[in-house]
Amino acid sequence: MGSSSDPRLTGLKAFLQGHPEIQYATPTSSNYEALRKTYILDNPAVPLAIVRPQNAEDVAALVTYAKANGLRIAVRSGGNSLFGKSMVNDALIVDMRDIAYVKLNESKTLATVGGGIIMGDLANELTKQGLATAMGTIPFVGFVGWSTYGGYGPFSPQYGLGCDNIVGAKVVNFQAEVIEADEEMLRGIRGAGGAFGPIVEMTVKVYQLKNILGGLIIFDSTDILATARKVSAGYQALQAEGLPSPLYVQQFALTAPFGKIFALAFFWGSDDHEQGQAWLTKVAALGDVIMNTVTPNTLAGFLEVMKTAVPPNAYGSIETMSIRGMTPEAIEIIARNIQRMPSTAGTSFSMHELRGSSAVPKADSIFASREPHMMLEIITTVADKTDLREAQEWAQSFLSGLREMDPENILPGTYISVTAPGSNSFENIFGVNYKPLLEMKRKWDPEGIYALAPPEVE
Structure with a gap:
């Protein structure tokens, strides 16, 4: 100190x-x-x-x-x-938070952003122009960190992951030079983030989008076990029939002022709201709805809605696992652990789905989990520090239950942004891209100047 x-x-x-x-x-x-x-x-x-x-x-x-x-x-x-x-x-x-600009190219197909911009500020600027880019759902999260380490979010079925939309970056290298990342370095940035130096500027693809259809669907959770089973199984049936790329559904459970709830974040990322309303009807029919806040909205407005589901800061951490499918076994394990979730503010569970253009191998990115899957978040971020131990014990029990399922349904890799240090190896996280990552790190950070940048590989 x-x-x-x-x-x-x-x-x-x-x-x-x-x-x-x-x-x-x-x-x-x-x-x-x-x-x-x-x-x-x-x-x-x-x-x-x-x-x-x-x-x-x-x-x-x-x-x-x-x-x-x-x-x-x-x-x-x-x-x-x-x-x-x-x-x-x-x-x-x-x-980096003072380096937070947004510049559009003349054709409004690319946005160049400062390395410290947060998601909400980027969404606000793009919304003014009737544009969108791949992003997450929490407005106070840093955009560059979110996107370069993968970037799950509501646009992933149609635009790809956050990292799939990066087309350029300025980096301060180990020699303290401001350089334009070449294609080889960009491949590493798309999955390993700032491991090769601070990213002071990034250019990403943007898309025409005036309004989305989005909000929260809260189901009757008096019997939260039965609700979680029913909604999850029903969603898998819809998935088997085929889902359109503008549709993204995030299942989650949390403790509200009136008790534990099972809910969905519904997102339709297209200006064709007639088709979106039809899918909203199908999704809402998965359970007994007690509240439906889904309305036409801007991208920026949707992020503000989602902000209400998370505390502005908290004590604690997170556990994670990625699974190939919501099998009956997986649904049962998840539903039972949602039922056992402590009734403490902040403790929650969430599922992010990867499908479509994101879920295929890509030679220009070292992000490795390129197959359809569900990324599970067991969240122990509590508002009251005295509740932390109970939340952590629940998370460990939940994770142990998941590990007992059919091993063929468990991906070896986990999402690095929510993987606790020591809980998984970088060899598993990056898979076949781990050795190339090591070579990149030796080439672009030979003196270990950025040894603290995740992934911390030597």
Whole structure:
């Protein structure tokens, strides 16, 4: 931990005097705790300092200084890592959130964004132009971090994963140079994120879309076990018949003020709302609906709706597993564990479906889980820290139950963004792309300047 007499801080402050545009905070600064705060409240890390660059050249200057003085570097985009990856003890935190612009090309087919932009701000800018891009559902999540490590979300059946929409990136390399990523590096960025250096700018595909059809469908959950069984089985029947690419359904369970609920987030990513309404009718018929908030909306408006389903910050973490299909065995295990879910604010369960264009092998990306599957999130982010132990015990029991199912239904890889350190190997997560990843890391970070950037491979 850096103290006011730490010679590293003395040198850093002297360096920053020559870069007055770079805002910063040290442990004795009045704004340090506010800048240190991330989504997870119980991260004990005390960084050496937090710096707020304003552009790519500032980031390069900071990397030059850190490299010359032996400082470890960690990068924050949104600050929503559930495992503290963006706020590391005794490290120099490069907080990218002031680099948050959006620029469209003349044909409005590409958007170039700053490395610190969050999902909601990007959605707002694109909505003004009648545009959309692949993105997640929580507006305060950093867009670059979300997309480069994979990027599950409501557009994945028709646009692909977040990483599939990246067409360009500017990176500060290990020599502290601002470079345009070539196709080889882009392949690594599409799945391994900032492992090769801070991504100060990224260009992504955008699509014409004025309004979506979206919202929440909440089912009668008096008997939540029966509801979870019925809705999940019914959705699998719809899936077997074939689902249109604009449709995305996210099943989840959480504790509301009036008790535990089983619900769906419904998303129709097309301006053809007549067809969307027809599918809404089919999906709502899967259970006994007590509330349906699905309406025509903008993309930005939909993200604001989804924000109400998660706390703004919390204590705790997450467990995950990816399964090939919602078999009767999987449905039963999931439904029973939803029934056992603690009645504590924040504890929840969610399922993300990967299908369509996302779920096929791609040579230009090292994201490995390229087959149809469900990515399961067992979420133990609680509002009251005293509830954490009960939530964690439930999550471990849930995970143990899932591991007892037919092993052929379990993917070896898990989603790196929600995989707890040590709970799965990078060999499993990246599969056949693991050795190429190691080669990329040795080539583009030979000195280990970015050793703290996930995936932390040597």
